[in-house]
Amino acid sequence: MESLFCKSNEEIASILNLEKPFQAKIIYQNLIRGVFDFNAMTSLPKALRERLSAERGSALSSKVIRKEEAQSTIKLAVELADGDIIECVRLSDGENRHTACLSSQVGCAMGCAFCKTGTMGLVRNLTTGEIIEQFAHLSALGERISHIVFMGMGEALANFTSAMDAIKELHREDGFGISYRKMTISTCGLVPGIRKLTELDIPVRLAVSLVSADDETRSSIMRINKAHPLHELKNALISFQRHQDRRITLEYCMLGDVNTSHRNAEELAQFCKGLDALVNLIPWNPVPELGFKAPEENEIKAFENDLKKLRISYTIRRSKGQSISGACGQLATETKREK
Numbered sequence: 001m002e003s004l005f006c007k008s009n010e011e012i013a014s015i016l017n018l019e020k021p022f023q024a025k026i027i028y029q030n031l032i033r034g035v036f037d038f039n040a041m042t043s044l045p046k047a048l049r050e051r052l053s054a055e056r057g058s059a060l061s062s063k064v065i066r067k068e069e070a071q072s073t074i075k076l077a078v079e080l081a082d083g084d085i086i087e088c089v090r091l092s093d094g095e096n097r098h099t100a101c102l103s104s105q106v107g108c109a110m111g112c113a114f115c116k117t118g119t120m121g122l123v124r125n126l127t128t129g130e131i132i133e134q135f136a137h138l139s140a141l142g143e144r145i146s147h148i149v150f151m152g153m154g155e156a157l158a159n160f161t162s163a164m165d166a167i168k169e170l171h172r173e174d175g176f177g178i179s180y181r182k183m184t185i186s187t188c189g190l191v192p193g194i195r196k197l198t199e200l201d202i203p204v205r206l207a208v209s210l211v212s213a214d215d216e217t218r219s220s221i222m223r224i225n226k227a228h229p230l231h232e233l234k235n236a237l238i239s240f241q242r243h244q245d246r247r248i249t250l251e252y253c254m255l256g257d258v259n260t261s262h263r264n265a266e267e268l269a270q271f272c273k274g275l276d277a278l279v280n281l282i283p284w285n286p287v288p289e290l291g292f293k294a295p296e297e298n299e300i301k302a303f304e305n306d307l308k309k310l311r312i313s314y315t316i317r318r319s320k321g322q323s324i325s326g327a328c329g330q331l332a333t334e335t336k337r338e339k
């Protein structure tokens, strides 16, 4: 079953065999409001509601099969029309700001050693509609979501066209209306994708999962670094920044005894030179089978002190949602479809 998102009214009318194209607009507006049950779309004629409900069940192609909640985080497992399962998360801060964390692929081909999704391999890319439906499910939880991050399962820049089409659709004024500046694409450092994003000239934010500013260490943890080492990544970021004039976030997943030394801080400072970057420290969330350890509290403090002395702008993210595997790098395998 095809998603109705990212379709023109004519396309929706054709998919649903509607006699009157304006009915497509009514259905789209209901989807935006979180009404997915055709029977509840009361501005449609009753006979049409009943037919659509009998033919399709729901107006979405995907359905939520599990909801887990911890602290201010809600994680949804979403089953797609073909039975594949993905995850998406709503994160809320204390100031009533809600952020949707969306997946762009089922699994991921990048194989970063610290990431649970990386252990799945790539199953397939998500369609534009499947990406947007995650947002629709999260919005239907009831709070207005103002921010979106592509930090769920998958490397968004490796599913470039669908991710960009989803971004444009999520921005649509008569749709969800999310500002481009409140959307962040996260990448492990896929340089050709960063270059394509630069050319596209859509003012979204960019976050790069850096993890190490030393080529040898980074290559041992992130395969992408062998194909696109740090100097190439930095050049791509410099040109992104020249073009977009936008601060970049460097996600620095702190792995105990791996990337938290004084030397590592100096390498990071060196990488930041010439970039307007904010380093986001993320103490690693333990995933038992991955063979790393979370940094000790004193290790984190010492690294923070090093960054202060080196005048690096940084924040530290204490991940919410660890208890529901909804924290960074923890979305994955238990939800893979049984084949």
Ligand code: SF4
Residues within 6 Å of the ligand: 108, 109, 110, 111, 112, 115, 116, 117, 118, 119, 152, 153, 154, 155, 187, 188, 209, 329
């Ligand atoms: S960190 Fe991102 S790019 Fe790397 S394996 Fe995990 S999901 Fe893929």
